Amino acid sequence: MSRHETLPTRRGGAPRRVGRTAGGSGVTGPPRPRIARRAGAKAPARRAAARGWFLLLPALGMYIGFVVWPLFMGVQYSFYDWNGVGPATWVGLDNYVKVFSDPYLLGSIRNAFVLIAFFTVIPITAGLMLATLIRSLRPGPFSRASQTILFLPQIIPLAAAGIAWSWMYAQTGAVNEILGWFGLGWFARPWLADYGTALPAVGLIGSWVLTGLCTVLLLTGIGKIDGSLYEAVRLDGAGWWREFFTITLPGLRQEIAVLMTLSVIAALSSFDIIYTSTQGGPGRATLVPALSIYRIGFTQSDVGLASAFGIVLMIMVLLCVLPIQRLSKAGDR
Amino acid sequence: MASTTGRRRRQRAAVASIAATTGIVLAACAPGGNSAAPEPAGDATEVSTELTSEEITLTIADETGFPATDELAEEFTRQHPNVTFRINRDTFQNLTANAPRLLASDTPPDLIRLPTMGDTVRDGLLANLDPYHEAYGWDAWSDSQLAPLRMSEENVRGSGSLYQLGLGYSVTGIYMNLGIAEELGIEAPPSTLAELEEQMALAAENDVLPIVAGDKDGVVNFVVQAAMNQFADQDEFMAWMFNEPGATYNTPGNVEGAELIRAWADAGYFSDDINSVDYFEFVSRFSEGGGLFTFNGNWEAATYQEALGEDVTFFLVPPVNEGDGHVAMGAANSFSVAAKSPHVNEVAYFLNWIHTDPTARQIVVDVTGASPGGDPALPMPEVEPGSLIESALEMAARIGEEDGQVDFMANTTAGIYAGSIIPESQLLVTGRITGQEFVERVQEFYEGEVGTR
Numbered sequence: 001m002s003r004h005e006t007l008p009t010r011r012g013g014a015p016r017r018v019g020r021t022a023g024g025s026g027v028t029g030p031p032r033p034r035i036a037r038r039a040g041a042k043a044p045a046r047r048a049a050a051r052g053w054f055l056l057l058p059a060l061g062m063y064i065g066f067v068v069w070p071l072f073m074g075v076q077y078s079f080y081d082w083n084g085v086g087p088a089t090w091v092g093l094d095n096y097v098k099v100f101s102d103p104y105l106l107g108s109i110r111n112a113f114v115l116i117a118f119f120t121v122i123p124i125t126a127g128l129m130l131a132t133l134i135r136s137l138r139p140g141p142f143s144r145a146s147q148t149i150l151f152l153p154q155i156i157p158l159a160a161a162g163i164a165w166s167w168m169y170a171q172t173g174a175v176n177e178i179l180g181w182f183g184l185g186w187f188a189r190p191w192l193a194d195y196g197t198a199l200p201a202v203g204l205i206g207s208w209v210l211t212g213l214c215t216v217l218l219l220t221g222i223g224k225i226d227g228s229l230y231e232a233v234r235l236d237g238a239g240w241w242r243e244f245f246t247i248t249l250p251g252l253r254q255e256i257a258v259l260m261t262l263s264v265i266a267a268l269s270s271f272d273i274i275y276t277s278t279q280g281g282p283g284r285a286t287l288v289p290a291l292s293i294y295r296i297g298f299t300q301s302d303v304g305l306a307s308a309f310g311i312v313l314m315i316m317v318l319l320c321v322l323p324i325q326r327l328s329k330a331g332d333r
Numbered sequence: 334m335a336s337t338t339g340r341r342r343r344q345r346a347a348v349a350s351i352a353a354t355t356g357i358v359l360a361a362c363a364p365g366g367n368s369a370a371p372e373p374a375g376d377a378t379e380v381s382t383e384l385t386s387e388e389i390t391l392t393i394a395d396e397t398g399f400p401a402t403d404e405l406a407e408e409f410t411r412q413h414p415n416v417t418f419r420i421n422r423d424t425f426q427n428l429t430a431n432a433p434r435l436l437a438s439d440t441p442p443d444l445i446r447l448p449t450m451g452d453t454v455r456d457g458l459l460a461n462l463d464p465y466h467e468a469y470g471w472d473a474w475s476d477s478q479l480a481p482l483r484m485s486e487e488n489v490r491g492s493g494s495l496y497q498l499g500l501g502y503s504v505t506g507i508y509m510n511l512g513i514a515e516e517l518g519i520e521a522p523p524s525t526l527a528e529l530e531e532q533m534a535l536a537a538e539n540d541v542l543p544i545v546a547g548d549k550d551g552v553v554n555f556v557v558q559a560a561m562n563q564f565a566d567q568d569e570f571m572a573w574m575f576n577e578p579g580a581t582y583n584t585p586g587n588v589e590g591a592e593l594i595r596a597w598a599d600a601g602y603f604s605d606d607i608n609s610v611d612y613f614e615f616v617s618r619f620s621e622g623g624g625l626f627t628f629n630g631n632w633e634a635a636t637y638q639e640a641l642g643e644d645v646t647f648f649l650v651p652p653v654n655e656g657d658g659h660v661a662m663g664a665a666n667s668f669s670v671a672a673k674s675p676h677v678n679e680v681a682y683f684l685n686w687i688h689t690d691p692t693a694r695q696i697v698v699d700v701t702g703a704s705p706g707g708d709p710a711l712p713m714p715e716v717e718p719g720s721l722i723e724s725a726l727e728m729a730a731r732i733g734e735e736d737g738q739v740d741f742m743a744n745t746t747a748g749i750y751a752g753s754i755i756p757e758s759q760l761l762v763t764g765r766i767t768g769q770e771f772v773e774r775v776q777e778f779y780e781g782e783v784g785t786r
Contacts, residue, residue, distance in 0.1 A: 077364055085437045086456035088363040171606040190606030193549075195765070279751075281549060282608035282759045298430035300748030300782060301451060303364075 071314075078308035083301040095308035105309065108280075108287040109316070111199060112268045115288070116320075118203025119210060119267035124259055126207070127214025128252075132244060134215070135222050147219065151212040158209060162276030165205045166192055169277075192278050198285045205273050210266065214259050221255035222248060257328030261321050268317050289313045380464040381678045382685075390417045391676055391683065394435060394442035396425040399666070401500055401700040408692055409683060416679065429747075433458065441671035443680050447497065448667060451747040454484045454496055460670040462495040465681040471495075473708045474688070475733055478502055481575070481740045482665060491575035498684045499665020501703030504729040504738075505555060505630040505650075506661060508637055508721075512644040513541055513625050522648045525655050526563055533602050533626070542624035543602040546762075547610030551743065551755035553603070553762050555628040555662070558742050559650045561590030562660040567739060574745045576783055582742075582776040591761065591768025598762045608759045630662075631725035634702045638721045647724045649731065658735040661728070664744065666703065698722065704729035746782045753778035 078095050082088035099105055130150060137143040153161065168174040169191035176188035191201040229247050238246065271290035274280060280287035289309060297306030395402045399422075406418035421442065423431070432447055436458035453459050466472065471479070478499070485493030507529075509522055514532075517539055523529040533543035546553045561570070565586030573580040597603065604610065610618070619627040620640035628650075637645050649659040670680045687693045688707035695714040697705040702722050705714065709730075716723045732738050743750040757774050760766045766774070 073364070080364060082364055083433070083452045083456070085433045085458065086452055090363065166609070170609060171604075190609045193606045193609035195763075278609075279549065279755075281756060282763065283756050283765065287756075295748065295751050299751050300746075301433060302748075 074307045074310055077303050078311050080304045082303045084297075084303040085301075088304070091304065095305045096312070098305055099309050099312050104284055104287065105289075105292055107284055108289050108292045111286060112270070112288050114199055115203050115206065115267040115270055116264055118200070119206040119270070120260055120263040122204075122207040123210035123214045123263060124218075124256060126211045127218050127259070128249075130211070130215045131218035131222055132248060134219055147216060150215045153209045154212045154216075156209070158272040159276045161205055161209055162273040165201075165208075165273075166277040169201055193282055195282055195285050198278055198282060202274060202277055202286050205277065206267065206270065209273075210263055214263075217255050217259060218252055221252045225251040254328055257324055260324045264320050264324070265317055268320065269313065289316075380468055382465075382468050382682065384413060384416070384682050385679055386415060388415050388417075389676055389679060390419055391444065391680060392442040393418060393420045394428060394432075394445040395420055395422055396428050396446050397422045399446070399701075401666075401697060404696045404700055405500070405687055405693055408696060409686060412690075416683075436669075436671050436673075439673075441673050443674040443676050444668050444670055444683070446667070447669040449744050449747045450484055450490070450496060450669070452488070453669070455486075455488050458672055459496045460672045460674065460677045460680075462498065462670065462681065465685070466495050469681070469685045471685075471688075473710070474706065475709060477733070477736055477738050478665065478706055481744075482667060487578075489575055489577050491571060491577070497665065497667040497669045498688070499667055499706055500687060501666045501697045501701040502663060502706045502729065503630050503632060503666065503701075503703045504661055504663040504725060504732055505559070505628065506648055506725075506728055507559075507650055508619065508627045508629060508633075509646050509648070510619070510622060510625055510641065510644060511646055512641070513622065517541065517625070519625075522646060523651050525651050526653050529626075529651055533597070534600070536625040537601055542604055543626060544597070545615060545619040545624035545627040546603055546607060547612060547615030547618075548607050548755070548759050548762055549609055549611040549614075551750060551758065552612050552615055552629075553607065554741075554743060554754055554758055555630075556597075557591065557594050557758055557761070558662055558739075559628055560593045561587045561742075562662070562739060563650065563653050564589040564593075567660055567737070570742075571739055573779075574740045574742055576746065582779060583772050588769050588772050591771045593768070594761055595764065595766075595768045595771075598764050603762050607762055631702045631704075631722070631729070634721035634725050645721065647721045647728070649728050658737050659732060660737040660739060661732050662741050663729065663732060663738045664740055665706070666701065698726070709733065746779065748782050749775070749779060752782070 077088075079090060079092060080088040081091045081094070134143055134146060137146075156164075170176075171188075171190045175191060176185075179185060179188050189197065191197045225247060229251070230243060233243055233247055269290050270288055271294065274286055274288050274291055275294075278286045280291050290313070293306050293309050293313065296302050296309065393402050393406065402420055406420060410417055425448075428446060429448055432445060433451070433453055433456070435441055435445065436453060437456070441458075447453070447459075450459065479495060480491050482497035482499070483493050483495050484490050507522070513536070514520075517532075517535055519532050519535065523532055536543040544556060546556055548554075565584060569580070569584055570587070573582050615627070616629070616633055616636060618624070619629075620637060622641070631647075634647060637647075649661050652659060668684070670677055670684075674680060687697065688705065689711065691712075691714070694705035694707070694711070697703065698714040698716060702725055704726055713726060713730075716726060743754060753775050757766065757771050761768065761771045
């Protein structure tokens with residue numbers, strides 16, 4: 001999470017300053033004395049920087065060893081036809097061509113985007129509503145209890161949630177039983193075995209898990225909004241809706257951006273819920289990229305194709321998440 | 334302005350040079366071993382049928398829920414105290430996914446459960462058991478039982494050198510709930526496929542589910558393949574499962590079998606929620622009297638017996654015409670010896686002991702319900718008369734006599750079951766695709782996977 005947040009800022013910010021000082025073209029007068037001052041304190045500064053890098057080494061080593069290097073290897077594998085053990089043959093971009101020409105793999109990407117609706121839109125909308133409601137409650141045992149209960153799904157492992165929900169969605173499961181109570185027995189079906197309902201049903205498991213996180217984070221965000229803003233807008237005669245759109249929503253932009261980032265990543269790279277509830281079925285109705293990658297890499301032992309699809313998935317996630325980051329940063333200025 | 338374009342140019346140059354170096358590095362050092370298959374250690378050590386007198390520990394990598402290895406190891410240590418065992422267990426899926434990497438590691442398990450050999454033979458990871466086949470006289474064993482455990486240099490199963498042996502050899506068939514059958518007025522198990530269909534139709538008319546099956550994890554393919562087996566040319570079907578060049582799944586017999594399944598699906602012989610029923614659910618539904626028939630293997634004989642007592646029988650899938658030979662899926666609970674194992678002689682001794690020692694054979698039958706294999710002339714272990722396990726052993730013997738054993742199509746390639754057979758069969762049993770489409774799609778996936786080798 002912090003990686004995604006800090007990377008773009010560092011990249012965007014640092015070089016710009018270097019460029020301005022190095023250029024020093026009269027327009028920017030003030031920097032000159034600063035450069036002079038720096039030159040005077042050069043040696044100690046360099047020593048401090050060296051010490052900084054030294055202290056950074058362990059973390060940097062871990063980051064390079066466990067993130068950068070594997071990523072590099074993944075890119076490398078993606079250009080080979082390799083079963084993970086034997087000799088590998090260079091195939092150029094063949095694996096990437098396969099990713100974009102296999103209808104089943106493309107179908108799994110489409111399913112992942114459908115899941116965004118369930119992992120991102122529903123939980124954040126529900127979270128906003130619940131957070132505003134809880135905020136309007138008088139602080140006390142009831143508000144504390146509701147927060148705790150809402151957050152509970154978050155502490156359950158996704159794999160366990162997938163299994164529990166697949167029982168509830170079964171023909172004789174809780175969902176159909178409850179429908180029966182309301183005279184909706186005709187609507188009952190094996191939700192995960194029905195081609196039309198399987199993907200939404202799986203998506204709702206994600207909504208259920210993520211709503212708690214969204215509510216709690218948004219509630220903290222609301223707590224940070226200056227109370228006088230609410231007083232001011234109320235003095236101006238604003239109602240609940242006006243208050244929500246003028247004060248609450250803009251004030252929560254940062255939190256919403258963080259939640260969107262997290263949940264979009266969760267949707268696009270979802271694996272455990274699908275793996276434990278439907279395994280991609282019925283047919284390929286709930287097949288998602290992460291499950292395909294796992295199968296191609298570990299069952300079919302086609303490490304090259306699996307890596308290529310993994311890289312494509314990573315780029316896809318970045319393409320979706322970076323604009324969200326930009327949006328939240330743009331809102332700051 | 335000039336400085337910005339300059340910077341951009343510099344950046345572009347940097348990016349280009351990084352891309353170029355990366356490209357060179359990527360192309361220069363290919364991942365994995367570049368050389369041909371390493372010389373297996375098994376060939377280096379001299380083949381011996383004498384058990385060592387040194388203190389050694391053999392490691393076995395096995396799936397969870399398969400206690401036979403525990404009991405066999407315990408008995409072996411009792412008979413030969415200098416040999417002890419360390420058994421590591423993982424789930425079937427994890428174990429099969431990790432097997433090639435385990436075998437390639439510096440300290441591979443000596444003996445490993447390996448359902449599909451895949452590329453492991455070509456990569457030189459498995460010990461060739463041919464020398465032991467000769468030394469121990471395994472040529473007296475059933476050829477059709479050992480054929481699927483062989484692999485040629487061209488990665489084709491069914492011929493070539495022996496790389497695996499079974500801890501028990503399974504057989505599949507139909508279990509029938511006799512209580513329900515009696516209520517329906519059915520007196521005996523069907524002797525032809527047509528009779529089987531009549532009995533299923535009778536069940537459906539009386540609101541009894543004809544076939545208890547599940548397909549969340551592909552179990553319905555016991556039924557799909559059982560139907561295909563009755564129409565397909567056995568050799569042709571086996572050639573495909575063994576990945577012989579040019580072999581195809583798209584044969585008239587396979588299509589006919591698949592179309593029959595589609596017809597059964599349309600007639601409502603499967604439950605509506607079949608695609609959300611997994612293996613355990615499917616077994617427990619039949620145990621609780623959920624339907625007339627179920628297609629499964631000998632390994633559930635004890636479970637069904639315990640649940641249904643006298644009210645259940647087990648028989649081979651009937652042929653199209655009365656008196657025709659039976660064809661049934663069966664396979665070894667296959668284990669391989671790591672090529673890098675320093676104890677190939679000892680593991681081979683252990684494997685031979687499992688197939689020949691009376692106590693070991695008894696353990697295999699008692700724990701797995703599967704036939705112990707080995708020399709058919711050896712006496713069969715004792716089982717309870719009239720039990721399902723007894724029927725299973727008789728069925729296995731009959732299939733052996735009629736030479737009607739075929740492998741499971743799920744074992745055709747490493748990825749075909751999860752990647753194609755399961756999703757396509759889910760579409761087939763819910764009437765989404767025809768039998769012809771099913772066969773074509775599976776063949777297309779097969780070509781993609783075998784073609785990449």
